[in-house]
Structures are given as structure tokens and as C-alpha cells.
Amino acid sequence: DLEQFAKQFKQRRIKLGFTQADVGLALGTLYGNVFSQTTICRFEALQLSFKNMCKLKPLLNKWLEEADSSTGSPTSIDKIAAQGRKRKKRTSIEVSVKGALESHFLKCPKPSAQEITNLADSLQLEKEVVRVWFCNRRQKEKRMTPPGIQQQTPDDVYSQVGTVSADTPPPHHGLQTSVQ
Missing domain, CATH: 1.10.260.40 (lambda repressor-like DNA-binding domains)
Known part of the structure; x- marks a missing residue:
């Protein structure tokens, strides 16, 4: 019943x-x-x-x-x-604008309020849309980074170029194969 x-x-x-x-x-x-x-x-x-x-x-x-x-x-x-609480309509972001946001994220994943304002103005988006996009993008980064591996900033990546030795295993998320 x-x-x-x-x-x-x-x-x-x-x-x-x-x-x-x-x-x-x-x-x-x-x-x-x-x-x-x-x-x-x-x-x-x-x-x-x-x-x-x-x-x-x-x-x-x-x-x-x-x-x-x-x-x-x-x-x-x-x-x-x-x-009832009215939700804002879902925002669609054009591919070119998304590319600009991604590129900025790679340089600076946590922009200041002023950087967000400047970026929003240059892309003709609301500040809140840009702020939320960065929050969501950082969450996506967290989900995609395997546990135990520290997230790298672009500076970390550039500082490690050329430091790989023959003894360093490839980054295969803990899976290693032995060569015979």
C-alpha cells in the first residue's frame, strides 16, 4: 500500500x-x-x-x-x-570561452577576486559564472587526481623537466611490470 x-x-x-x-x-x-x-x-x-x-x-x-x-x-x-527558491538557469559556456577559462586555470587555478572580475569582463560573463566555473573546475581536478598523488602546479611541472632518471618508473598509478 x-x-x-x-x-x-x-x-x-x-x-x-x-x-x-x-x-x-x-x-x-x-x-x-x-x-x-x-x-x-x-x-x-x-x-x-x-x-x-x-x-x-x-x-x-x-x-x-x-x-x-x-x-x-x-x-x-x-x-x-x-x-520556493528559484534557481538560476543553467549557464552554457561557448567552446572558445571555455578554452580561455581552461588556459587561465592552468596558469592560475585559484584566481583572486580581482582576477575573476577582470576575466569576467574580458570574456563578457558574469563574475559569479566565472567564480563558480573555477570552483567546479578545481573540484573536477580533485576527482581526477588519484589518491596519494599530490596535485602539481604548472611551476612544479616545469621545475621537474629533465629530472627523470633511468631508475624512475613511469607514472602508471602504482602498476609496474618487470622487464626480463
């Missing part, structure tokens, strides 16, 4: 065009219990305790009835959804 309800709830919520965050906010405004997007997500995925699922079901059922009955006319649910 709970599984079936959770599945139907998710389908109807999506069909009505509400996000999980909208539902959580609406429950708070309508019935006094604010729930996070995470809680609604876990309800839909059946990842809450049985007791919590049972507590949440009647509230979500009431919300669905309210949402169903109000389709077509702006109601309290629509107003509540409009109050």
Missing part, C-alpha cells in the same frame, strides 16, 4: 509540475510541518522508516487532493510553489 502510494504520488507530483522542494514547502505552509526536499525524495524512494512513511502519507495525500482539485486555477499551492 505504501509502495503503491509513493509511486503514484511521485507520478502525480511530476505530472502536476511540482518539485520535491515545492511539496516540502507547501506542507509547511498548509499544514504547519515543513519538510525538506530530501525527505520528500526519500519518501518517494521508500528510504524512510516505516513509521515515518506512515506519518508522512496522510499529509502527502492531503497535499495531492489539494493540488488535484486546484489544477487550472492559481491557488495557495501555486503561490507557495512560486515562493
